[in-house]
Amino acid sequence: MQDHVKIFEDYLKKHNLKLTRPRHVILAAVFANHSHFDVDALYDQIHQKYTDVSRATIYRTMPLLIEAGLIKRSLRSQARDHYEHIFGHKHHLHLICNKCGSIIEAESAAVETLLQNLAKRYNFTITECNIGARGLCEKCRE
Amino acid sequence: MQDHVKIFEDYLKKHNLKLTRPRHVILAAVFANHSHFDVDALYDQIHQKYTDVSRATIYRTMPLLIEAGLIKRSLRSQARDHYEHIFGHKHHLHLICNKCGSIIEAESAAVETLLQNLAKRYNFTITECNIGARGLCEKCRE
DNA sequence: TAGTAAATGAGAATCATTCTCAAAGTTTTC
DNA sequence: GAAAACTTTGAGAATGATTCTCATTTACTA
Numbered sequence: 001m002q003d004h005v006k007i008f009e010d011y012l013k014k015h016n017l018k019l020t021r022p023r024h025v026i027l028a029a030v031f032a033n034h035s036h037f038d039v040d041a042l043y044d045q046i047h048q049k050y051t052d053v054s055r056a057t058i059y060r061t062m063p064l065l066i067e068a069g070l071i072k073r074s075l076r077s078q079a080r081d082h083y084e085h086i087f088g089h090k091h092h093l094h095l096i097c098n099k100c101g102s103i104i105e106a107e108s109a110a111v112e113t114l115l116q117n118l119a120k121r122y123n124f125t126i127t128e129c130n131i132g133a134r135g136l137c138e139k140c141r142e
Numbered sequence: 143m144q145d146h147v148k149i150f151e152d153y154l155k156k157h158n159l160k161l162t163r164p165r166h167v168i169l170a171a172v173f174a175n176h177s178h179f180d181v182d183a184l185y186d187q188i189h190q191k192y193t194d195v196s197r198a199t200i201y202r203t204m205p206l207l208i209e210a211g212l213i214k215r216s217l218r219s220q221a222r223d224h225y226e227h228i229f230g231h232k233h234h235l236h237l238i239c240n241k242c243g244s245i246i247e248a249e250s251a252a253v254e255t256l257l258q259n260l261a262k263r264y265n266f267t268i269t270e271c272n273i274g275a276r277g278l279c280e281k282c283r284e
Numbered sequence: 285t286a287g288t289a290a291a292t293g294a295g296a297a298t299c300a301t302t303c304t305c306a307a308a309g310t311t312t313t314c
Numbered sequence: 315g316a317a318a319a320c321t322t323t324g325a326g327a328a329t330g331a332t333t334c335t336c337a338t339t340t341a342c343t344a
Contacts, residue, residue, distance in 0.1 A: 020323080039301085081300085127276060138264070198294080221331065
């Protein structure tokens with residue numbers, strides 16, 4: 001019994017939602033080998049083994065996983081929403097090189113704390129930070 | 143103060159593109175009073191005075207303004223792309239309410255400074271910060 | 285002013301995401 | 315353990331932002 005399964009079960013139970021087979025399959029797929037994914041890729045992956053899990057259910061399950069604190073919507077690319085794990089991963093931010101496209105993941109705790117404090121001034125309750133920057137990495141700057 | 147007009151004109155000329163009336167109208171509307179907008183709102187605003195400027199042209203003009211360095215795609219909310227000025231505006235960050243979709247713009251200088259310092263440790267040179275968070279605004283938290 | 289290349293409006297097309305609804309699954313109650 | 319009382323599901327339709335098509339118009343150049 002892995003932790004993320006337990007977290008999801010607890011979340012479902014708490015909200016009077018049911019632990020169904022499709023939800024199990026989707027959860028497993030999400031945590032199988034992706035740190036980063038979109039619904040389409042997830043569907044392809046799941047569909048190879050479980051042809052009876054529909055796209056609709058995957059779309060419906062994403063908000064639950066987000067609410068449960070297991071994943072978050074991380075970025076939009078190719079006109080699609082992308083998601084990433086939160087559970088088991090430290091919060092991080094992305095430094096994206098405009099030249100080579102490489103993505104550096106940096107520790108974001110300090111920045112997030114500052115952002116939390118700032119939000120307080122607006123009486124805004126943060127549930128999810130999205131922090132990043134674009135520029136040039138060491139190599140591309142020459 | 144028409145610097146943004148000149149920048150756009152120069153960009154168009156440089157790329158053998160034409161300075162048309164719709165492009166003028168759109169540029170003016172973008173810089174009229176928005177620090178922040180989506181295509182739909184822009185269309186409504188323009189359409190009141192200029193009923194002959196189509197949505198298609200607005201959509202087609204956004205990439206040009208981005209290429210010209212005048213605006214940037216800043217965030218996605220309510221399933222829509224949002225844009226913001228780069229030219230002539232202070233940097234800010236967005237707090238997006240997950241319930242009502244309202245967007246609070248907060249001063250980002252402090253957070254950006256911290257992010258700059260962090261980037262230094264990775265020998266990364268930031269040219270553009272993207273900082274935001276999602277959660278609940280004062281009203282929606284009840 | 286004509287020639288020509290680019291731009292436009294209108295509406296169709298696209299495509300990710302959400303919704304609908306009847307059928308099926310899950311939990312509860314006795 | 316079966317039926318009641320809810321939830322969830324799959325399939326496909328619906329939605330809605332964005333992009334594309336194409337016949338027509340416009341801006342610039344010579």
